[in-house]
Amino acid sequence: xAPFRLEIVTGSTTPIYRQIVEQVRVATATGKLKxxxxxxxxxxxxxxxxxxxxxxxxxxxxxxxxxxxxxxQGLGVFxxxxxxxxxxxxxxxxxxQALDVLTQEALCLDFTAQQVRQALDKRLRKWPSKETA
Amino acid sequence: xAPFRLEIVTGSTTPIYRQIVEQVRVATATGKLKxxxxxxxxxxxxxxxxxxxxxxxxxxxxxxxxxxxxxxQGLGVFxxxxxxxxxxxxxxxxxxQALDVLTQEALCLDFTAQQVRQALDKRLRKWPSKETA
Amino acid sequence: xAPFRLEIVTGSTTPIYRQIVEQVRVATATGKLKxxxxxxxxxxxxxxxxxxxxxxxxxxxxxxxxxxxxxxQGLGVFxxxxxxxxxxxxxxxxxxQALDVLTQEALCLDFTAQQVRQALDKRLRKWPSKETA
Amino acid sequence: xAPFRLEIVTGSTTPIYRQIVEQVRVATATGKLKxxxxxxxxxxxxxxxxxxxxxxxxxxxxxxxxxxxxxxQGLGVFxxxxxxxxxxxxxxxxxxQALDVLTQEALCLDFTAQQVRQALDKRLRKWPSKETA
DNA sequence: GTGGTCTAGACCACG
DNA sequence: GTGGTCTAGACCACC
Numbered sequence: 001x002a003p004f005r006l007e008i009v010t011g012s013t014t015p016i017y018r019q020i021v022e023q024v025r026v027a028t029a030t031g032k033l034k035x036x037x038x039x040x041x042x043x044x045x046x047x048x049x050x051x052x053x054x055x056x057x058x059x060x061x062x063x064x065x066x067x068x069x070x071x072x073q074g075l076g077v078f079x080x081x082x083x084x085x086x087x088x089x090x091x092x093x094x095x096x097q098a099l100d101v102l103t104q105e106a107l108c109l110d111f112t113a114q115q116v117r118q119a120l121d122k123r124l125r126k127w128p129s130k131e132t133a
Numbered sequence: 134x135a136p137f138r139l140e141i142v143t144g145s146t147t148p149i150y151r152q153i154v155e156q157v158r159v160a161t162a163t164g165k166l167k168x169x170x171x172x173x174x175x176x177x178x179x180x181x182x183x184x185x186x187x188x189x190x191x192x193x194x195x196x197x198x199x200x201x202x203x204x205x206q207g208l209g210v211f212x213x214x215x216x217x218x219x220x221x222x223x224x225x226x227x228x229x230q231a232l233d234v235l236t237q238e239a240l241c242l243d244f245t246a247q248q249v250r251q252a253l254d255k256r257l258r259k260w261p262s263k264e265t266a
Numbered sequence: 267x268a269p270f271r272l273e274i275v276t277g278s279t280t281p282i283y284r285q286i287v288e289q290v291r292v293a294t295a296t297g298k299l300k301x302x303x304x305x306x307x308x309x310x311x312x313x314x315x316x317x318x319x320x321x322x323x324x325x326x327x328x329x330x331x332x333x334x335x336x337x338x339q340g341l342g343v344f345x346x347x348x349x350x351x352x353x354x355x356x357x358x359x360x361x362x363q364a365l366d367v368l369t370q371e372a373l374c375l376d377f378t379a380q381q382v383r384q385a386l387d388k389r390l391r392k393w394p395s396k397e398t399a
Numbered sequence: 400x401a402p403f404r405l406e407i408v409t410g411s412t413t414p415i416y417r418q419i420v421e422q423v424r425v426a427t428a429t430g431k432l433k434x435x436x437x438x439x440x441x442x443x444x445x446x447x448x449x450x451x452x453x454x455x456x457x458x459x460x461x462x463x464x465x466x467x468x469x470x471x472q473g474l475g476v477f478x479x480x481x482x483x484x485x486x487x488x489x490x491x492x493x494x495x496q497a498l499d500v501l502t503q504e505a506l507c508l509d510f511t512a513q514q515v516r517q518a519l520d521k522r523l524r525k526w527p528s529k530e531t532a
Numbered sequence: 533g534t535g536g537t538c539t540a541g542a543c544c545a546c547g
Numbered sequence: 548g549t550g551g552t553c554t555a556g557a558c559c560a561c562c
Contacts, residue, residue, distance in 0.1 A: 015552055029240045042535065049548035052554045057535070064327065067356075070410035072533045074234070075194040082409060083355070084243065090333075090351045091242045095252055103256050104155060105231040108162045109224045110217075113257040117230055119251055123236050124246040144336035144346060160533055185547045280535055288503070295506045318539045323550070340549045350509065357508045361518055362557065364504040370421060371497040372535035373447050374428045375490045376483075379523040385463050385494055386519055390512040414561055451562050 006040075008049050018096055020059035028068055028079055030128050035081040039069060042077075065117050134221040137165050139173075142180055149184055151191035158201055161212055168214040172202060175210075270298050272306075282317055286325035292333055294345055301347040305335060308343075312336055318362050403431050405439075407448055415450055419458035424467055427478055429527040434480040438468060439477075 004027055008019045027033040039045075043062060046053040060077050063069045070080040086094075106116045137160055141152050160166040160190045167243065172178075175193060179186040193210050196202045204210045221228075270293055275283045293299040305311075308326060312319040325344050329335045336346045353358075372382045403426055407418050438444075439454050441459060445452040448531040462468045468483065470476045485493075505515045 006552070010554090017552080023201050025241045026237055041533085043533090047174045049167075053552065056554085057537095059537080062331065065331070071535055071537090072409055072562090073414045076534060078410070083359075084353045085356045086242070087350045087353045089349070090243070093349075094242055095239060095244060095249070096182060098234075099252060100233045102231045102235045102253075103260075104159055106228060107260075108155075109219070109227055110162060111224070111228060113260045116228070117253065117257060119232055120250065123232055126241075127246045128235075144344070145326055148339045150546075188547055192547090268439070272541090283537080289508045292503055295509075307548085311548090320540085321538065323552095324537090325552080339545075339551095342549060352508070356406045357510070360508055361505060361510060361515070365518060365522050368501045368519075370425055370492060370499045370561055371524075374421075374424045375485070375493055375528075376428060377494060379526045383496070383519065383523060386501075386516065387496055389498050390516060393502075393512045394506075416561075454562060457561085 006049065008051070017055050017059040018060070019021070020045075020056065021062050024059070024063055025066075025068055028082075034080045037079045039079070041076045047084075075127050139178070139182065141184065148184075148190040150188050150195070153178075154188065154195050157196055158193075158199075161201055161215070165261075166212050168212050170212045171208075172210040172212070272311070272315065274317070280376055282315075283321050283325040283328070286311075286322065289326050290325070291332075291334055294348075299345045301345050303345045305343045305345070403442070405448065407450065416454045416461070417450075419444075420454065420461050423458075423462055427467055427481070431477050431527070434478050436478045437474075438476040438478070438491075450511040 001118065004009065006020060006023050008016050010016065011017070014022075039060065040048070042053050042056045045056045049056070060069065060110045062072065064071055064077070067080055067083060069077050071077045100115075103116070111119075138155060139156050141149050147155075157166065157172070163166055166172075172193070173181070173184055175189045179189045182189075193202065193204070195212070197204055200216065202210050203213045229262070236249070244252075269300075272286060274282050276282065278285070280288075290299065290305065295352050299305075306314070306325065308322045312322045315322070326335065326337065330337055330343070333346055333349060333351045337343045338399050359376050369382070405419060405422050407415050411418070413421075413499045415511050423432065423438070432438075438459070438526075439447070440454045441452055458470065459470070463470055464474070466479055466482065469479045500513070508517075
């Protein structure tokens with residue numbers, strides 16, 4: 001029934017609503033969720049995950065504001081057609097930020113540049129092949 | 134006097150005390166700070182960075198708890214002798230986890246594998262040359 | 267004390283938190299609020315406006331996600347340095363949407379194209395002169 | 400049979416019934432629909448647009464309340480004879496208000512006055528030539 | 533049934 | 548003191 005299974009970890013440092021946001025975002029980015037697909041309703045998802053509906057609503061609201069999903073009054077929340085919302089600079093800024101985190105962690109863990117490069121390459125080989133625009 | 138310059142960035146999601154912790158950890162990992170080196174005192178650092186002394190104290194406390202530094206009563210805080218706390222498996226696990234975060238973000242931002250690889254390479258070229266370990 | 271006066275209308279079709287968001291956005295766009303300026307704290311603004319702190323928090327949160335403001339842990343919320351977050355296409359999309367609303371309204375009110383053009387021109391003459399980038 | 404094509408756009412913030420109301424109003428304002436013209440029946444329109452008949456009924460009801468259309472029992476819904484309800488001042492007030500919304504949005508999106516003017520002009524060139532009134 | 537908004541009140545992390 | 552998250556429960560608009 002549910003389009004895909006969300007898994008949330010309570011007691012994590014990342015808040016519940018963020019976990020939902022990220023999992024949905026990834027699902028749309030990888031194609032597990034496609035434009036037009038409906039998300040589990042706020043109330044149902046709240047029941048399934050044993051959390052408050054407001055928390056789900058907050059997550060869905062954020063996804064809607066980002067343009068990842070769109071809510072249709074009285075019908076539910078659906079995956080929006082893909083579009084580029086962020087500017088080139090903003091996307092770059094966020095990528096660099098993510099790189100900060102990675103390189104810092106790798107450095108503290110005493111990995112060499114070569115090791116990090118290889119580990120990343122391995123990941124990127126599994127990268128979902130872009131099928132569309 | 135100050136062994137190296139700490140830089141805190143305002144408006145980041147990472148709290149100030151964490152920024153301090155991480156920069157010190159990176160400095161010890163890269164060899165900018167070596168075992169026995171003294172850290173700037175809590176008060177002075179607070180003045181320099183224009184932040185609350187409590188914040189600095191909290192950061193130093195965390196570093197001490199992690200075993201990165203040790204405070205000698207009345208003398209100050211010093212970099213502890215390096216010791217590898219983590220197992221090979223644990224280090225690997227953490228690296229992979231950090232890669233998860235990066236690749237996920239990059240995917241959602243619609244970057245290509247090639248772009249991510251290049252951006253990382255650029256970072257790694259600036260990678261501080263390990264001096265010891 | 268407060269950097270500028272917010273005015274909210276209860277019972278409007280536009281929700282309270284949106285009114286806050288828009289007024290702050292406009293204030294930053296017109297220069298009434300400049301980068302680094304602090305906003306009234308969540309609790310204080312809630313008191314002033316006689317609304318629930320959560321409502322203010324929601325508004326501030328949205329502004330933060332948009333990059334208009336940034337919150338500094340334990341200090342408050344501040345106007346962020348200006349940056350272009352949205353892509354060219356997204357900005358265009360939103361402008362066209364706003365034009366939809368205007369032209370439709372003008373049409374139903376039986377104004378001629380010429381009248382609408384003149385009315386807009388009058389507004390644009392008061393447009394704040396861009397001072398920076 | 401259908402006097403003109405209605406188009407509802409999904410994922411808009413404006414609810415479906417409002418979209419119908421507004422498109423009919425625009426059609427009467429531009430002369431595409433003239434006094435006495437019949438509207439597509441509730442059922443048929445609901446089928447055509449793949450929406451709930453209640454939604455269509457609600458839209459027609461609102462239009463009737465506004466005096467734009469009138470329903471003749473058993474015959475259907477027809478465009479009412481045109482009458483100017485609003486005073487000159489009221490019309491002006493509403494236009495200015497609509498301009499507020501547009502200019503505010505454009506300002507926040509960082510468009511220049513020139514860009515806004517051009518975008519509007521492009522719209523107005525497509526403006527339907529008034530036939531009567 | 534659906535999502536959206538608001539209130540009330542709690543608890544936590546940060547400075 | 549600051550903001551951030553979560554819960555509980557209410558009311559509304561839309562379909």
